Amino acid sequence: MAMSRPEEQCPIQCQLCEVDPMIKWKCLDCDLLMCSKCKDQIHSKFKSEKEHKIIDIKDVGRQDKTVDQKSKEMDQEDQKLVSISGLQTAGVSSALTNDKLIINVKEYQTEMLNIHFLAVTFDGSLWIGDGAKRDLHYICTSLQNVQLLRDKVKVISRFNMVILRIAVTPTNDILMATGTPRLMQIKAGANRVEESIYYEDMSRDIWSVHVSKDGRVIIGGGKFVVVMDTNGSYLTRYENDKNKKTLFKGKLVCSITSTCNGNIFIVEYFNKGVIMLGKDDVINIYKGNPVYNYYTGSFNPISVVTTPMDNVLVADNGNHTLHILDNNCRLLTVCNIGDIGIKRPASLAIIMEEPFPVLYIGCDVYDSNSKKGKLYKMNILEC
Structure with a gap:
């Protein structure tokens, strides 16, 4: 020795x-x-x-x-060290070029077919799921609480129900949008689903949910976004502009995040852009950049998450890329994660673990040879 x-x-x-x-x-x-x-x-x-x-x-x-x-x-x-290149483009305020943005990439095989939603709790466990209710004999139920142990995914608990999006509260509770007017919840430390105090008072179905750093609950559905306080009282409703025309052009809101300066970022199905909401109106829209539309020819955002430095990561599912925006919706850089084998990013979650933030990416099944969705864990160096 x-x-x-x-x-x-x-x-x-x-x-x-x-x-x-x-x-x-x-x-x-x-x-x-x-x-x-x-x-x-x-x-x-x-x-x-x-x-x-x-x-x-x-x-x-x-x-x-x-x-x-x-x-x-x-x-x-x-662990792997990966170099992801950014590309300087016209109108970009601060793009990176040939800098290492992602390090220590780890890949995990899950039981899920697709990982359509993803959240990380303050105790380090993850909640993943694909949203579809299963037959009783099917072991891969729609929502799983898991831990990552070395290169394995350990399932702690399973829930078989329709779930569209999830979010973690400051008290470590899980809020779930289930396509009904009221959010469901799983209390921290509990193992059962119950009704929450958060609901859409116009009885319209909720398809997405986000909890801001200060505990505000933000819900979205078909052409509406509502902000509530910790008691479930309404603070702001985004739906129509001053001319009573709808603010939103897509089918429904599928992902929400918020930044420390008070802005709210949303992604809608069938609307190829990231919308930034200000105090009471749409104040900016990021529509991607044609330089990065490698595969589909268009921008295909599907999930957004805010980083500890108040930037916004956007997953472009069709082009296998991450777009990094500042908190005013201006492009900083684009990471082609497809180059390192991360295909079809569908959901994002992030938590701070010194000295770097830890980013989780849940993916759809990419080709016919794949049977289960993959989960990736990595450190990110922020621009």
Whole structure:
């Protein structure tokens, strides 16, 4: 058995490129060790980089064991490092080019045919599902609470019911849109479905649900979006403009997210754009960019989620891409995740785990050779 070297002699690679051993800088805010190239070309493009404190590695001292331990753990897990390219286009406010945006990609095989909705709880477990009620003999029911253990998916519980979208509340409850006027819920720590206090007072079916960081519940259905407080009282209804014409052109709202500046982002079925709602009206629409319509010739958004840095990720199901928008609906960059084998992204969920956010992507079955939907877990470096 070989003797290990003293800890202070272990070589540490740059934690952004994981290639260059010539560590020169440390960001105290990101807790990252960097080579000079990554400091100038990657870290400099972080949204709040100007507010970060970066010091010469010589000033850190050798007593900083935390970063060294994280580096060792990443080496032991033998995770993939993936380079995703952005493309500078006309009208793009801040696009990345050839930067590493996604690292440590892991793939999981699920029992689901398609993972149409996805949520992550504060205890680290996931809720996944495809929404369709099954025959009683069919083991893959429409909603599963799962844990990811190494390369396996462990099912904790199953529920067999029609579910269209789910969201997690600040108290770790699960809210479910089931195509009825009232949201259903599963209380934290419970194992049964019950009615919630949230309902559509015009008795129209709810198809999507989102919970903002401050606990507001946002629901959507056929051409309407409603914002409620934690008691179920209405705050805002989005439906018609000042001329009493509908705000929404698609069939129904299928995905919702919100940003810290108060904007709400929605995706509708059969409306090839991401709509941003302001205080009481549509204030911006992102319709994609033809440069990235590799496969379908058009933009096919299906799911949106907000990152810890208040950007918005948009899954383009048909073109196997992620579009990254700022919180005012302006394009930052596009990631072609199809290049690394992630096909047909259908649902997104994100949670912060230092030093990077963790992104989960649920996918549809891509071809006839695939029998079950795949789930991906990865770290993202935000622009």
